[in-house]
Amino acid sequence: DAKTTQPNSMESNEEEPVHLPCNHSTISGTDYIHWYRQLPSQGPEYVIHGLTSNVNNRMASLAIAEDRKSSTLILHRATLRDAAVYYCILRDDAGGTSYGKLTFGQGTILTVHP
Amino acid sequence: DVKVTQSSRYLVKRTGEKVFLECVQDMDHENMFWYRQDPGLGLRLIYFSYDVKMKEKGDIPEGYSVSREKKERFSLILESASTNQTSMYLCASSLNVGEQYFGPGTRLTVT
Numbered sequence A: 001d002a003k004t005t006q007p008n009s010m011e012s013n014e015e016e017p018v019h020l021p022c023n024h025s026t027i028s029g030t031d032y033i034h035w036y037r038q039l040p041s042q043g044p045e046y047v048i049h050g051l052t053s054n055v056n057n058r059m060a061s062l063a064i065a066e067d068r069k070s071s072t073l074i075l076h077r078a079t080l081r082d083a084a085v086y087y088c089i090l091r092d093d094a095g096g097t098s099y100g101k102l103t104f105g106q107g108t109i110l111t112v113h114p
Numbered sequence B: 001d002v003k004v005t006q007s008s009r010y011l012v013k014r015t016g017e018k019v020f021l022e023c024v025q026d027m028d029h030e031n032m033f034w035y036r037q038d039p040g041l042g043l044r045l046i047y048f049s050y051d052v053k054m055k056e057k058g059d060i061p062e063g064y065s066v067s068r069e070k071k072e073r074f075s076l077i078l079e080s081a082s083t084n085q086t087s088m089y090l091c092a093s094s095l096n097v098g099e100q101y102f103g104p105g106t107r108l109t110v111t
Helices: none
Strands: A009-013 A018-023 A031-038 A047-052 A061-064 A070-075 A084-092 A108-113 B004-006 B012-013 B019-025 B029-039 B042-049 B065-070 B072-076 B087-094 B104-108
Touching: A009 A018, A018 A084, A018 A108, A031 A061, A047 A061, A047 A108, A070 A084, A084 B004, B012 B019, B019 B029, B019 B087, B019 B104, B029 B072, B042 B065, B042 B072, B072 B087
Parallel strands: A009 A108, B012 B104
Antiparallel strands: A018 A070, A031 A047, A031 A084, A061 A070, A084 A108, B004 B019, B019 B072, B029 B042, B029 B087, B065 B072, B087 B104
């Protein structure tokens, strides 16, 4: 699986936008970019995913670089409930070999200040 | 709402005991997964299953086995628990390559 690189930690203030970066320079053409987050004392939860185009949903936006070597998860207005570990994961969804497996890295610990 | 439930939130077992961790999902998902999570090591895949009676090793299968006799249920078995298997165990399920839904986790302590 292609590897991702994320900052160990980031901080934000409540109600401000947060941009969480992810580098994936060895991404292949069939790799989708997935983001999950893990709130304290809970299992991870899905946030968003995309292939080439930017994506929006009720939780966040995903901006994907034109060369696909990096992406950014955008939380438009951070709340205290968004404090979590955010994982950027590549998965070969189009290649038919992943069986939906996810390989988690260390992720980014997001701290949100009131 | 998709629901993934795990049999226990907390479990304490003795070294050498056989341990069963149960996971049940209610959304008819084909794929089910077992992970363990340890400080500094993150989440690591132990085993997964893509159909009833089918199982595949993940990244750290040693010391574990699994069973999937029914589509909704995926069991993780520690044949002879050891202290280095003290960890948080997380079960997940997914439909094909869709999003994974995780259970609340079981914190297992082996003494």
